[in-house]
Amino acid sequence: AADGTRTFRLTAQEGTTRFLDGIETPTWGFDGDLLGPTLRASRGEQVAVEVRNELPEPTSVHWHGMHLPAAMDGGPHQPVDPGEVWRPTWRVDQPAATLWYHPHPHGRTEEHVYRGLAGFFLLDDPAAPDVGLPHAYGVDDVPVVVQDRNLDDDGTLDLDGGEVGVLGSLVTANGVHGGHLTVTTERVRLRLLNGSTGRTYAFGFTDDRTFLQVASDGGLLPSPVEATRVRLSPGERAEIVVTMTPGETVRLRSFRPDLGRVAAGFAMGANDEFDVLELRAADALAASPEVADVLTTLEPLREADADVTRTFSVAGREINGRRMDMSRIDETVEVGATEIWEVRNDDAVPHNLHVHDVQLRVLDIDGGAPPAALGGPKDTVYLEPRRTYRLIMRFEDYTDPAVPYMVHCHLLLHEDEGLMAQFVVV
Ligand code: C2O
Ligand code: CU
Structure with a gap:
């Protein structure tokens, strides 16, 4: 657009999908019967989205993996009522990545995603060097x-x-x-x-x-x-x-x-x-190019630079013995802080942990180095039962004492049933 803002429109709506021959299954989608369009923006761009809800109940749209102000995050505190429009806007400022978007309504996330509401949000970084990765969308x-x-x-x-x-x-x-x-x-x-x-x-x-x-x-x-x-x-x-x-x-x-x-x-x-x-x-x-041996240089996040360590015990439907409460702020983070979150799955069943707003790094697992595949920027980490994961992250740019970000299990039934906490960045 002329003002330099990239504008998207998404309408959550009811539809039907033919998963199996001859069977029409009622589903939900964005701008269609199932899933949603791939959104794509570049680092430095201002993004604006018009989210319209034509479903029979409230929903929300969360930009999973995006660094953005809490009020734009699309979590349970930004519901969109039936017939309403929500207009978040933010500037993309993070490396190229495969992010996604999905509903996050309080207590109803599992069902909304299961019915079909989700889409990709791809970020590009025009300043990043070419490292030989295929990049023709839908082709390679x-x-x-x-x-x-x-x-x-x-x-x-x-x-x-x-x-x-x-x-x-x-x-x-x-x-x-x-x-x-x-x-x-x-x-x-x-x-x-x-x-x-x-x-x-x-x-x-x-x-x-x-x-x-x-x-x-x-x-x-x-x-x-x-x-x-x-x-x-x-x-x-x-x-x-x-x-x-x-x-x-x-x-x-x-x-x-x-x-x-x-x-x-x-x-x-x-x-x-x-x-x-x-x-x-x-x-x-x-012919395709060779993939380079070095893809990027990650900004160091060093244990010695951490200002704060917080501990989180995950078990049942609780974090640190408490279920999600929309009116309780569980953690208060100072903007600019580098923090270590020591997360233990104290359960006999799997969980994972998703932190909004940041991309974190896995420092160690039960004290040992993480596998190379976990050596990059993460926002969701699988938690094997009875193990301790030390995660390091830095909270930058956005403060809002009144609107929290979420941290939760992304097994969405667990999230809905209370395995979620709220933090503010001030
Ligand atoms: Cu993918 Cu809090 O969500
Ligand atoms: Cu869980």
């Missing part, structure tokens, strides 16, 4: 949101779940079950998002080929990490680069995820395997 740079659902006999969404909410057997990539992607280049970059409400995946390929993980939640890893599996819990992202040979077919699959020391009786889908997306290489593939 493809966002893939993976979700699981269950359908009742009449084709409607089954909302009943267990300890982590619904674990579905109908797994979709970008809303499609049993879909494929035609690959026309030697290398393809998949921006994987676990958009499920409760399921953790371990993605790999049916022939166990090695791929490169190049980015995590908040942007590039310092160097590509060679891997055959990438574990993603709900809300987490990984960008991977896969090399293909002409004419071949291989499937992206979710293998049995290693969930850590989970108590017997809480399998949490640990035995489930699913094909997610078939990659079909064309008979001739266009």
Whole structure:
């Protein structure tokens, strides 16, 4: 736009989706029947969004992974009533990354995401050097949101779940079950998002080929990490680069995820395997650049620079023994502070932890160095049972003593049932 603001419009609405042949399933979407458009903006740009709610109940839209003022964050304190419009605006100021957006209404997040409301929000950084990553959107740079659902006999969404909410057997990539992607280049970059409400995946390929993980939640890893599996819990992202040979077919699959020391009786889908997306290489593939050995230099976040250490015990539906209370501020952070959050999963079941506003780093896990795949900017961290994660983060720019940010489990049933706390930055 002429005033330099990039404007988006999103309308949350009811629709129907054909997940299975001949069956129309009622779903919700942004500007359509399911999911939503990919939003894209560059570092330095001012973004403005018009969020319209045409659903029969209040919702909200949260910009997951975005550094922005608390009043623009789209959490439970920014509800959008039916028929209303919400107009957040902020300036993008963070590295290139695969972010996403989804509803965050108080106590109703699981259902709103499960019904289909979610979309990608990609950030670019025009000043970043070219490190050989494929970047033709939809051609060799493809966002893939993976979700699981269950359908009742009449084709409607089954909302009943267990300890982590619904674990579905109908797994979709970008809303499609049993879909494929035609690959026309030697290398393809998949921006994987676990958009499920409760399921953790371990993605790999049916022939166990090695791929490169190049980015995590908040942007590039310092160097590509060679891997055959990438574990993603709900809300987490990984960008991977896969090399293909002409004419071949291989499937992206979710293998049995290693969930850590989970108590017997809480399998949490640990035995489930699913094909997610078939990659079909064309008979001739266009050459792709080599991925560079060094992708980025991360700003150091050093333990010695931390001003404050906070401890969080996660168990049941509580953080530090308390359930979410919309009227209670749990933590007060000083702007500019570097903080260590020592988070322990004191439970026998899996959780994860998502912190709004920041991209954090994993300092250590039970005192040991994190794996290389966790060496980049993160906003959501899987918490294996009975382990302690030390996370380091810096809170910059935005203060608001009256409007809190959220920190919570991204197993959305847990969030809805109280595993969430509020912090303000002052
Ligand atoms: Cu992805 Cu607080 O949410
Ligand atoms: Cu949880």
